[in-house]
Amino acid sequence: MATNGSKTNGTTSRSRTGIKVIVVGAGFGGLGAAIECHRQGHNVEIYEAFPELKQLGDIISFGPNAGRIFYRWADGEIVRRMRPLSIDLTKYGFNIHKYDTGEIVINQPTPKYSVEAPNFNGHRGELHEVVFNYARDDLGIPRNRISTYFEDENESGIVLETGTKVSADVVIAADGVRSKARKTVLGYEDKPKSSGYAVWRAWFPNKDMIADPLTAQFCENGDTFNGWIGPDMHFLFSTIKNGSDCCWVLTHPDEHDIDESWSFPGKLSEVKEAIKDWDPMCTRIVSKTPEEMLVDWKLVYRDPLPTWVSPKARILLLGDSAHPFLPTSAQGATQALEDGVCIAVCLRRGGKENVPTSVRAHEKIRYERVRATQKTGESTRDMWHKTDWAKVKENPEIIQFPRQDWIFDFDTEKNAEEMYDGVVEGLSEV
Ligand SMILES: Cc1cc2nc3c(=O)[nH]c(=O)nc-3n(C[C@H](O)[C@H](O)[C@H](O)COP(=O)(O)OP(=O)(O)OC[C@H]3O[C@@H](n4cnc5c(N)ncnc54)[C@H](O)[C@@H]3O)c2cc1C
Structure with missing residues (x-):
């Protein structure tokens, strides 16, 4: 199960760090974190509760900030597999209608396709299957439901429903909006x-x-x-x-x-x-x-959690378990992927001796960006649900789906590399 650093599916792993990472959950967040931890040279095990891959759900969106991540996997092969499954609106764009008259208020053009940072809108199950199969072929994904999480100064781990205990240097809890790790991290029950x-x-x-x-x-x-x-x-x-x-x-x-x-x-x-x-x-x-x-x-x-990091900083909430998004942000899965890239970089930069510091640095690097992106789900929803049609008549562009450069042009790997040292310095000053 543990990875060995060989060249797999076109992805060359970096030199091995010796850091053992357990990832709980094989949604987009967990799969992304596992693939990225493998890319950065850590030894990864993924645990997932569902007994078989089901093509659940309907449409899901990934912005170019996710496409940039996918593009780095298997020398672009994952993007090539996802592309035919995705909507192609190059010619059509997005027609926005007034609800009662049906008139098209504006046609919002589709941004130019970027090879290195493509965006995807497609069936959640189909796109998930591509990523799931890629991770499974490299890493294996055993079917196991996690009952509890634990940690001390030196390690953290999970207890499977079978009672088996597995430990690691760090556990990434990507187990969704009802995460069992949240109580360990927060010290109290936090209900959705x-x-x-x-x-x-x-x-x-x-x-x-x-x-x-x-x-x-x-x-x-x-x-x-x-x-x-x-x-x-x-x-x-x-x-x-x-x-x-x-x-x-x-x-x-x-x-x-x-x-x-x-x-x-x-x-x-x-x-x-x-x-x-x-x-x-x-x-x-x-x-x-x-x-x-x-x-x-x-x-x-959920209200924003005060922290995603457990007291000993060896368990990290990631993706929906840390921060569910409204669909009107179209960024829930993308931000989960960004999380995975960031923690993988931080762990490599810190090395095996400094896992808790790396986990805390990840939170510092990610927290404000995630919060700001989460708020766009509310602002877009409110913009559409409380439309001032007189103002739209004067300027139809105000009703377009917002495509902010600060969200889409972001390279989370580059950002984590650039910020790591400064953030760690700041942590040691506290
Ligand atoms: C079934 C389903 C359908 C969805 N459909 C859509 C959609 O159509 N459009 C959209 O925009 N968003 C959808 N979402 C949400 C979207 O996928 C997430 O916002 C985003 O992908 C974040 O993913 P995540 O990996 O953080 O969490 P999730 O996708 O929720 O993944 C969490 C994973 O953890 C596993 N897990 C949970 N508890 C345990 C446990 N105790 N032990 C082991 N494993 C565990 C779950 O089986 C799941 O696979 C859906 C989510 C789910 C679960």
């Missing part, structure tokens, strides 16, 4: 709460859409992306794979208690009721959805 919104989401083949002359337009000339923006709701609709599949998401207010579960079967009648006063095209699209493909996804949120 409702964000006040849920998302109806669906992904299905376009057969009925093509048969209807009014919706066939979305399936005939390549991939498309349209959004209807209205009071306290927004509806995003894409056709993908040259028009053969489609997906839509409708964010709507929801105050359900999400203590036990956050994904429920959706009811088409409820969706139709919610958009009954909207552009009839929205109902037409929704009507094509097979009800069994509809999910009502409760958007779980």
Whole structure:
């Protein structure tokens, strides 16, 4: 299971650091952290609870700041595998409609494709499978549910459900929004709460859409992306794979208690009721959805955690376990990947003797950026849900999906390398 530093899948590992890293969770966050720790020369073990890879979910977005990370894996091979699975909006762009009249307020052009920092929008399960298989072929991914985490001054570890104890120099808890490590890190139970919104989401083949002359337009000339923006709701609709599949998401207010579960079967009648006063095209699209493909996804949120690092600094929360994002940021998975790059660099820079310092340095390097990016999920949602249409008439550009350079142009590996020494110096002064 442990990695040996050989050349694998085109990725040359650096010299070995001797640092043993346990990664819990094989979502994008855990897989990214494992792959990056391997790249930086650490010995990695991944543990994942799900018994088999399932193509769960629907659309997921990765910004160029994630593409830059993927591009470094297997000499660009991972990007080459992900590209055909992703929406291509080079020609179409993003049509933003007013919710009631349906008029296209603006067509937001798609940014130029960058080979070294591509962005991806595709089926979560399909893109996940590419990354999962890459990590599994290099690292192995045993199926094991983790019961608890532990640490002392010299090591940290996990206890599997079977009772087996495994220890390492550091444990990266990438076990999602319900992370079991959070209590060890924080010292108290921190429950997820409702964000006040849920998302109806669906992904299905376009057969009925093509048969209807009014919706066939979305399936005939390549991939498309349209959004209807209205009071306290927004509806995003894409056709993908040259028009053969489609997906839509409708964010709507929801105050359900999400203590036990956050994904429920959706009811088409409820969706139709919610958009009954909207552009009839929205109902037409929704009507094509097979009800069994509809999910009502409760958007779980958390107040920012005061820390992602355990008291002895040998357990680190990463990805959603540290900081869940609203989908309107389109950065949840990307920031999880950035985390993995940063901790891998910090551990190499600090070496085996200084693991706790490296873990603390990672948090210092990442915390403010993650928080600022997280806030864009709220600001974009509020911008769309509380639109001043008179102002949009004067300047339609204000309703565009924000594409901030400080998010997208960021090279997290370069940043971690540049900041590490200064941050560690600052830590020793405290
Ligand atoms: C099933 C699912 C579907 C999703 N669909 C979408 C989507 O369609 N669009 C979107 O934008 N975002 C989606 N997300 C969220 C998105 O994937 C995350 O925001 C982002 O990828 C962060 O990933 P992560 O690795 O931090 O967490 P997660 O993706 O939640 O991964 C956590 C992993 O840890 C594993 N795990 C949890 N507890 C244990 C344990 N005790 N022992 C061992 N392993 C454990 C889980 O099985 C899971 O694989 C989905 C998440 C999940 C879990």
